[in-house]
Amino acid sequence: MKLTDKLQQSQSTLFSIEILPPLKGKSIQSIYDSIDPLMEFKPAFVDVTYHREEYIYKKRSGGYLEKVSIRKRPGTVGICAAIMNKYDVEAVPHIICGGFTQEETENALIDLQFLGIDNVLALRGDSIKTEPAFVPEPGGHAYALDLVKQIHAMNNGHYLDDDMKDAAPTNFCMGVAGYPEKHFEAPNMVSDLKYLKEKVDAGASYIVTQMFFDNNKYFEFVELCRKNGINVPIIPGLKILSTKKQITTLPKVFHIDIPNDFYEALTTCKDDAAIKKVGIEWCIQQSKELVKANVPCLHFYTMGASESTKAVAKEVF
């Protein structure tokens, strides 16, 4: 079922989660273990992130170093199929431009369609760790917009091979990313919103936001989107801050602010257990305010931390 239909049919704010594939070598049981405790809240959908390759240097005999490409978290599509089968829940794979030619993207989308996956989150992806900026694959897409256009074309029966006749149209409902605190590469919000609108005009039918800890940033973003003619549902993404390390890593990695009163409460904490408590309480307050504002869905970046997500969901849903 298309997520937009689910959102439209619901009278109240829905609950959804995002999970990461486990590290290579771990079994799928670790995924089930993180989803099981949250099923009582009936997630409207489960997003599964996509992680591209990384390059590492391996020491070989003779002392020379070999550059090796590895994917630490493969399995996005397999996990989607497995959780749809096990839980009868909509699974949404993240599809990225990085590392894919257009043909590989097309073939991946055919697999998804055959598996009965109706929804995808179309993203550019970040640069690989050893590259200072995002480099598109030769023959691949440079921006999420181009990926959205490709999926939209397939939804209209247009595949890459112009000679294909009567190709079956796919039927994907597409989401894209939005940034209440601006994407870090965008020179300003005006420019970022211009490209966000292009993604929506090209066929994206909902937006999931980057995490934020200050609801005003989300409310202002939604207002700006509406003023700029972006009228699709905007799903707020929430993260429960739960370790001391995250006070510095989350702003650095995701280019977001931690509001001062939250920061001050966190810095009085003696250990991670205390931080987790404050993080859960902050997220409960954020969630309650967002629900009151009638947001379509609360999307939790669980990153495997189902215990904290459950603690928040129990208070909100």
Ligand code: FAD
């Ligand atoms: P784009 O929409 O392409 O935007 C990238 C930048 O380019 C922006 O600054 C934008 O303003 C600018 N821009 C856009 N179009 C144009 C254009 N035509 N010309 C010039 N400039 C343009 N990453 C992963 O690798 N795997 C994941 O699973 C994943 N999941 C995510 C889920 C969510 C909800 C979010 C918010 C992010 C996720 N990311 C993921 C991270 C994401 O890939 C990065 O933030 C990436 O840097 C940008 O992706 P995007 O789709 O927003 O890119």
